[in-house]
Amino acid sequence: xxxxxxxxxxxxxxxxxxxxxxxxxxxxxxxxxxxxxxxxxxxxxxxxxxxxxxxxxxxxxxxxxxxxxxxxxxxxxxxxxxxxxxxxxxxxxxxxxxxxxxxxxxxxxxxxxxxxxxxxxxxxxxxxxxxxxxxxxxxxxxxxxxxxxxxxxxxxxxxxxxxxxxxxxxxxxxxxxxxxxxxxxxxxxxxxxxxxxxxxxxxxxxxxxxxxxxxxxxx
Numbered sequence: 001x002x003x004x005x006x007x008x009x010x011x012x013x014x015x016x017x018x019x020x021x022x023x024x025x026x027x028x029x030x031x032x033x034x035x036x037x038x039x040x041x042x043x044x045x046x047x048x049x050x051x052x053x054x055x056x057x058x059x060x061x062x063x064x065x066x067x068x069x070x071x072x073x074x075x076x077x078x079x080x081x082x083x084x085x086x087x088x089x090x091x092x093x094x095x096x097x098x099x100x101x102x103x104x105x106x107x108x109x110x111x112x113x114x115x116x117x118x119x120x121x122x123x124x125x126x127x128x129x130x131x132x133x134x135x136x137x138x139x140x141x142x143x144x145x146x147x148x149x150x151x152x153x154x155x156x157x158x159x160x161x162x163x164x165x166x167x168x169x170x171x172x173x174x175x176x177x178x179x180x181x182x183x184x185x186x187x188x189x190x191x192x193x194x195x196x197x198x199x200x201x202x203x204x205x206x207x208x209x210x211x212x213x214x215x216x217x218x219x
Contacts (some may be wrong), residue, residue, distance in 0.1 A: 011193035015200040075173040079134035086127040119189040126183035134176030140169030
């Protein structure tokens with residue numbers, strides 16, 4: 001039991017450090033070398049695309065508003081998954097003190113009711129943050145869609161303000177999605193600290209392949 005508590009105190013912070021450190025490095029590369037990350041390349045393309053809309057072409061504006069639907073649907077799906085899993089965890093925590101003996105086996109890590117609640121409360125915190133950022137992305141993107149419909153009318157909408165709302169919506173959607181991904185390794189804490197570390201390393205490896213542009217792709 002003491003060994004498991006020691007592993008919890010070491011491996012769980014290590015897992016969080018791996019995931020948060022990766023995203024801190026991603027943010028640094030995004031700010032300093034945006035062309036080296038897929039997130040930065042998408043942001044640059046959106047910026048060029050947005051400035052093309054300021055010419056007042058109604059067909060382009062209509063296409064832009066319709067293109068926002070994909071990101072809106074993704075942000076809505078992330079928010080729905082986050083809140084549904086959080087509600088399911090709340091239902092499990094309601095019976096944590098009664099059902100912890102089910103998880104007290106050789107496969108599952110021994111845990112009291114308080115530890116069981118701590119494990120799922122940490123995952124719930126990430127899920128609620130994901131729901132918050134995804135909901136904010138939904139609001140920003142809806143506002144951006146409305147502003148883009150009148151982007152050619154300077155008296156109603158500022159191009160700079162519209163672009164800021166536009167980019168902020170995509171950023172909030174990305175943050176909500178990543179926080180949701182980071183919550184899944186914490187859900188494995190029920191099985192012990194080792195699955196959390198393995199899931200965190202696997203998540204970072206998969207996201208690295210997705211986020212960073214290889215040399216062959218650049219060429």
